[in-house]
Each structure stands twice: as C-alpha cells, then as structure tokens.
Amino acid sequence: MTAFAFDWLNLLVRWAHLIAGIAWIGTSFYFIALDLSLRRRADAPAGVTGEAWEVHGGGFYRVEKYAVAPPSLPANLIWFKWEAYLTWVTGFALLVVQFYFDADAWLIDPGVMPLDPWQAIALSAASLAAGWFVYDGLCRSPLGRHPPALAATVYVLVVAAAWGYTEVFSGRSALVHAGALIGTLMAFNVFAVIIPNQKKVTAALLAGEPPGPRFGEIGKQRSVHNTYLTLPVLVLMVSGHYPMLTGHPHAWLLVALIIAGGGGARHFLVHHEVGTAFRSIAWTLPLMAAALAAAVWLTLPAAPAPVGPGAEGVGDDEVLEITRTHCASCHSERPTNPAFPIAPKNVVLATTGDLRRYAALIDLQTVQNRVMPLGNTTGMTDAERSRLGAWIAAQPR
Numbered sequence: 499m500t501a502f503a504f505d506w507l508n509l510l511v512r513w514a515h516l517i518a519g520i521a522w523i524g525t526s527f528y529f530i531a532l533d534l535s536l537r538r539r540a541d542a543p544a545g546v547t548g549e550a551w552e553v554h555g556g557g558f559y560r561v562e563k564y565a566v567a568p569p570s571l572p573a574n575l576i577w578f579k580w581e582a583y584l585t586w587v588t589g590f591a592l593l594v595v596q597f598y599f600d601a602d603a604w605l606i607d608p609g610v611m612p613l614d615p616w617q618a619i620a621l622s623a624a625s626l627a628a629g630w631f632v633y634d635g636l637c638r639s640p641l642g643r644h645p646p647a648l649a650a651t652v653y654v655l656v657v658a659a660a661w662g663y664t665e666v667f668s669g670r671s672a673l674v675h676a677g678a679l680i681g682t683l684m685a686f687n688v689f690a691v692i693i694p695n696q697k698k699v700t701a702a703l704l705a706g707e708p709p710g711p712r713f714g715e716i717g718k719q720r721s722v723h724n725t726y727l728t729l730p731v732l733v734l735m736v737s738g739h740y741p742m743l744t745g746h747p748h749a750w751l752l753v754a755l756i757i758a759g760g761g762g763a764r765h766f767l768v769h770h771e772v773g774t775a776f777r778s779i780a781w782t783l784p785l786m787a788a789a790l791a792a793a794v795w796l797t798l799p800a801a802p803a804p805v806g807p808g809a810e811g812v813g814d815d816e817v818l819e820i821t822r823t824h825c826a827s828c829h830s831e832r833p834t835n836p837a838f839p840i841a842p843k844n845v846v847l848a849t850t851g852d853l854r855r856y857a858a859l860i861d862l863q864t865v866q867n868r869v870m871p872l873g874n875t876t877g878m879t880d881a882e883r884s885r886l887g888a889w890i891a892a893q894p895r
Contacts, residue, residue, distance in 0.1 A: 502839055508595050515588035522581035523728050527768065529578075530725045533718070535772040536563055545569065566711045571703045579693050586685030593678055597622070597671050600837050603873045607668035621666060622675060629659055629679045630686050637691075637720070645719070652723070653757060656680060661750035668873050669744040670737075676753050677734030680727050687720035725768065730760035742797040745867025752793055759789030799866055812889040814850045820886055821847050824876040857890045865890065 536548025547565040551558065597605045601615035605622065613621070633652060641648050659679050663672040695713035702709035733756050737743045743752055762782040769779045827835045829847040845856055853860065863870040864878075865887035871878055 504595075504599070504837070505839065508592075511588055511592045511595050515585065515592050518581055518584035518588050522585045523732075525578050525581055526721065526725050526728060530721060531768050531771050532561060533563070534768060534774070566714055567699050567703055567709050571700060575700075577693070577696070579688055582685050582688035586681060586689075589678065589681050589685075593622070593674075597674070603835075603837060603875055605667055605671045605873075607873050608877075609874050610664075610668060611666050613666075618667065625659070625662070625675070626679055626682045629655075630682055630690075633683050634686070634690070642719070649723075649726075653754075656757060657750060657754045660753035664749050669741075669746075669749060669867075669869050670872075673734050673737040673744055673749055673753065676750075677731045677737070680731040680734065684724045684727055684731070687724055691720050692717040726761045726764050727757075728760075729764050730757040733760060741863045741867040741869045742799075745863070745869040746797060748796070751796060755789045755793045755796075759786045759793075762786045762789070799862065812885050812892065814889075817853060817886055817889045818850065820878075820882050821853065824871045824878045824882070827876070828872065853890075854893055857893060861887060861890045 532550055532552075535550045535552075537550065538548050539546070542549065542562070545564045545566065545568065546562045549560060549562045551560055553559070598615075598619050601618050605618045606613050606615065633655060636642065636648060636651055636655070641651060656676065656679065660672070660676040663675045666672070667675060695717045699709040699713050730753075734753065743749060746752055762785040766779050766782040766786070770776070821829075825847045827833060828838050829841045829845050831841070831846055831848070833839070833841055845859070846852055847856065847860075860870075865883050868874075868883065
C-alpha cells in the first residue's frame with residue numbers, strides 16, 4: 499500500500515472512530531444524567547419509578563422510567579447499541595492501521611522489549627481479550643455486589659495493565675493500548691452484558707412473564723462504569739501527540755492520575771447537570787486539582803544539563819551526521835521511510851539552521867523524552883542523545 503493511500507485510510511478510519519465515539523459518549527452521558535434527574539410522582543402509573551421534564555431544541559419532553567419494564571413491549575422501542583459497537587470496531591481498525599501495519603516503527607521499541615511484529619501484535623490483541631475476561635469475572639464475582647470495592651479493584655486492574663504495556667511496547671503505543679483496553683471494557687459491557695440483558699427482559703415480556711429486576715441492575719452498573727471511564731479514555735487516545743506523557747519513564751503513574759482526575763470530572767459534570775447540591779460534589783474539585791498538579795509535576799522537563807568542558811567539542815558537522823543517521827529518513831524533503839510521504843508535521847532537519855529552529859522540539863522529543871526516532875528503529879544511542887543535547891544547550895538563546 500502506498501503512503502498516500504495509507505494516509506487516506508488512516509484519516510477515514512480515524513474520522514469514523516470519532517463520529518461513532520461522539521455519538522456513544524453523548525448517549526451514555528445523557529442516559530446517566532437522565533437517570534439521576536428522575537423524580538418520583540405520587541400519581542405515577544404502576545411500575546414507573548420516576549420521571550423527568552426536559553427542554554431542548556425549542557420543545558419540552560417528559561420522560562418516564564420503569565423500575566423493570568412496562569407491562570407490554572412497545573412497538574417503537576429504540577435500542578442504543580450501534581454507537582458502542584461501531585466505536586470499538588473503528589477503534590480496533592485504527593489500532594490495526596496505525597500500529598499493526600507498521601509495527602516496527604509504531605508498536606515496538608527494541609529498547610523496551612525486542613519483539614518481532616507478530617509477537618507484538620499477538621500480545622496486543624491477547625491483552626485486550628484477557629483484560630475483558632478478568633474485568634467481567636470481577637463484576638460477576640461476589641465483589642460485584644460491593645460497588646466501591648469493585649471500582650477500586652478495576653482501577654488497580656487498569657493501572658496494572660498500563661504498567662505492563664509500558665514494559666512491552668513503545669511509549670506512544672503503551673498509553674494508546676491502555677486506552678484501547680478501557681474502550682474494550684466499555685464496548686463489551688454493551689455487547690456482552692447490557693444488550694443481552696435487555697434482550698432477556700424483552701423476551702420475558704413477549705412471553706407474558708414478569709422480567710427479573712436483576713437484569714436492569716447489572717446493566718445500570720456497567721453503564722455507570724462506562725461513563726466513569728469515558729473521560730480518561732479520551733486523554734489516553736490522544737496521548738500519542740504529547741511526548742511528555744508517552745515518553746515519561748513512569749507513564750503508568752500518569753494513567754493512574756488521568757483515571758482519577760477524569761473520573762472526578764465525570765462525577766462533577768453529570769451531578770452538577772442534574773442539580774445535585776454543590777456541597778455533595780465539591781470533593782471532586784480538589785481531587786481533579788490534585789491529579790492535575792501531580793501530573794504536571796511529574797512531567798516537568800528536566801533542568802538543562804550543564805554545558806561541560808567537552809560540550810564545545812560538539813560541532814555542527816557532528817550533529818548533522820547524527821541527524822542524517824537517525825532523523826533524515828523521515829524529516830527530509832523526500833523521506834525514505836515508506837510510512838511518510840512528506841516530513842511529519844513538515845519538520846525538515848537538513849541544516850544546522852533547521853536544527854536551531856526546532857531545537858526546543860528536538861530536545862523535548864529526542865533528548866529528554868526519547869520518543870524519537872520513532873520506535874528507535876535506527877538505534878540511536880544514549881551517547882548520541884547526550885551529544886545532541888549538549889549541542890542544543892550550547893546554542894545562543
């Protein structure tokens with residue numbers, strides 16, 4: 499496949515993933531907020547547990563929720579499932595297009611673990627499947643009847659998986675895989691639990707039998723899990739654009755902070771939207787602030803290394819040779835790396851003027867965070883990074 503066709507495939511799959519994800523997140527947040535906004539009515543019909551009045555788009559809406567199900571199945575019942583299914587399908591397709599097609603560059607970092615492409619891809623796919631079965635088993639175990647304990651256990655599970663990914667894959671793909679794992683848990687909650695349980699309720703109604711309330715309780719539990727995981731997964735999915743995250747030596751700690759802060763943001767936003775007393779949700783604000791402050795502190799750039807007595811010996815010719823060896827295959831007028839028809843971000847590194855122009859970016863991504871060269875496929879050494887950093891530090895500010 500040509501790089502041009504590959505770029506279009508990547509764009510279209512990414513676009514489809516965004517569209518499906520926006521639709522899913524919107525409906526997920528809406529229904530959780532709706533559930534929290536329900537109010538009991540004294541003259542409510544039998545089986546109705548609450549109602550909500552809403553205004554949107556110039557009209558008023560009155561929504562009722564049944565504790566289990568209505569007495570008979572309505573003819574125009576709407577199922578919300580394809581948003582979740584398509585989000586996962588397009589997300590996995592994007593994982594294949596972005597990371598599996600060129601695993602040597604995007605998925606594997608020999609400095610982390612030397613893997614063959616097939617090994618890395620197998621580990622990736624197997625980890626997503628294993629994560630779901632472990633999570634689902636926890637939810638179905640006696641622990642599932644104790645929401646706080648279950649939430650804490652799932653939190654540890656995801657953070658542990660994030661640590662495992664950082665020990666196996668490149669920094670960029672490790673955090674994306676943590677997000678892919680969360681997305682898999684969310685999508686399969688819908689596919690394997692929520693929708694099947696709703697179908698069981700529907701089948702009971704069609705058979706003229708009263709459906710059990712347990713099906714709805716389990717579905718709500720998984721829906722609540724999904725909304726708490728939504729905001730963290732969004733950060734993890736875009737993490738590849740931020741080397742301060744992907745290049746951090748303890749990136750799994752950042753995942754822990756992202757989940758804590760994102761979960762707090764979800765709790766505040768949803769409850770504030772439905773009118774929950776501020777004093778009841780104010781605790782989320784210091785939680786979010788603490789998580790953000792800790793993440794910023796962890797990712798603070800290291801102080802510039804002092805220019806030692808040997809730094810003046812790092813000349814222009816030497817850094818240009820380092821650049822030609824490790825950067826020019828991508829960052830040139832005509833990249834030789836088949837993955838890039840043009841230089842990434844149009845950053846061309848051909849002259850010392852180019853190096854000075856992008857010095858701060860080079861220092862961040864290559865010297866400090868070490869996320870470039872991509873996958874370190876060229877085998878850039880620590881000594882070369884140090885020499886490049888010394889040359890940058892010696893340049894006039």
